Amino acid sequence: MDKRGRQPRCRCRLGPGNYQVxxxxxxxxxxxxxxxxxxxxxxGYELAEALESFLEDGRVDFGNLYRLLRSLESEGLVTxxxxxxxxxxxxxxxxxxxxxxxxxxxxxxxxxxGQERIASLLRRYETI
Amino acid sequence: MDKRGRQPRCRCRLGPGNYQVxxxxxxxxxxxxxxxxxxxxxxGYELAEALESFLEDGRVDFGNLYRLLRSLESEGLVTxxxxxxxxxxxxxxxxxxxxxxxxxxxxxxxxxxGQERIASLLRRYETI
DNA sequence: CCGTATATATGTATAAGACACATATAATCA
DNA sequence: TGATTATATGTGTCTTATACATATATACGG
Numbered sequence: 001m002d003k004r005g006r007q008p009r010c011r012c013r014l015g016p017g018n019y020q021v022x023x024x025x026x027x028x029x030x031x032x033x034x035x036x037x038x039x040x041x042x043x044g045y046e047l048a049e050a051l052e053s054f055l056e057d058g059r060v061d062f063g064n065l066y067r068l069l070r071s072l073e074s075e076g077l078v079t080x081x082x083x084x085x086x087x088x089x090x091x092x093x094x095x096x097x098x099x100x101x102x103x104x105x106x107x108x109x110x111x112x113x114g115q116e117r118i119a120s121l122l123r124r125y126e127t128i
Numbered sequence: 129m130d131k132r133g134r135q136p137r138c139r140c141r142l143g144p145g146n147y148q149v150x151x152x153x154x155x156x157x158x159x160x161x162x163x164x165x166x167x168x169x170x171x172g173y174e175l176a177e178a179l180e181s182f183l184e185d186g187r188v189d190f191g192n193l194y195r196l197l198r199s200l201e202s203e204g205l206v207t208x209x210x211x212x213x214x215x216x217x218x219x220x221x222x223x224x225x226x227x228x229x230x231x232x233x234x235x236x237x238x239x240x241x242g243q244e245r246i247a248s249l250l251r252r253y254e255t256i
Numbered sequence: 257c258c259g260t261a262t263a264t265a266t267g268t269a270t271a272a273g274a275c276a277c278a279t280a281t282a283a284t285c286a
Numbered sequence: 287t288g289a290t291t292a293t294a295t296g297t298g299t300c301t302t303a304t305a306c307a308t309a310t311a312t313a314c315g316g
Contacts, residue, residue: 019234023242024154089283089292106147114151217263217312
């Protein structure tokens with residue numbers, strides 16, 4: 001038994017001096033979805049696949065992704081239509097709105113700033 | 129009144145098409161504290177000041193910072209001694225341990241990976 | 257002696273976020 | 287009829303962020 005209590009979500013201790021850390025950006029899935037929809041309209045099931053290459057931390061839960069999409073639409077950041085032309089069951093195809101596009105711009109600006117904060121820490125780490 | 133519900137923590141809508149986003153790395157204060165202590169031993173009150181230039185999102189709450197430091201010590205990532213030599217009230221001076229140093233290394237590695245994920249999104253954004 | 261600043265804690269509370277799992281629906285196809 | 291695709295909502299738990307209150311003790315200035 002390890003005397004240490006339970007560990008934080010984003011890191012775990014594999015053994016003495018052996019740590020694994022997963023640095024996450026809060027709500028990173030949001031700009032990811034907005035960017036994918038800015039590239040081209042898409043639907044939930046398709047987005048889930050595209051997000052995997054993006055987020056790298058495993059699969060996205062379908063339920064939570066659909067919930068996010070409904071929420072983005074309720075905020076006016078995306079709009080959707082039921083597309084009938086495609087084969088298979090009905091797909092709700094989302095596209096980004098002007099508002100969503102401007103939120104994406106704000107995300108990008110903020111991610112650049114965040115990158116600079118991280119870079120600043122890393123540079124300082126190098127000098128030790 | 130705005131029909132939209134309450135907003136996420138990390139962004140707010142100032143007006144039509146006017147968003148402000150704050151991209152945060154989860155638990156970023158942890159590598160920041162470890163790095164500062166890797167540079168030189170320090171105590172809570174002093175760290176609070178140094179962290180402001182680092183984190184950029186306003187002041188750090190003293191209570192929560194002290195709690196974090198006690199927690200890091202309980203995990204064996206830092207150690208502390210009461211230093212009597214200095215003027216003023218007793219200061220608990222922390223220094224990083226070997227374990228803490230290795231956790232910092234893991235954080236750095238993970239932050240680099242995170243930077244690359246962000247960069248990847250930003251590059252893709254540029255192509256739109 | 258008293259108030260203020262420095263310094264270190266702990267207690268409590270709430271909101272937001274991450275994540276997992278269950279359930280429900282409908283269409284399509286083999 | 288059952289499997290696959292596709293969309294949703296409900297629920298629950300844990301973590302993180304943050305704020306505010308409270309308590310202690312030292313030291314210094316007036």
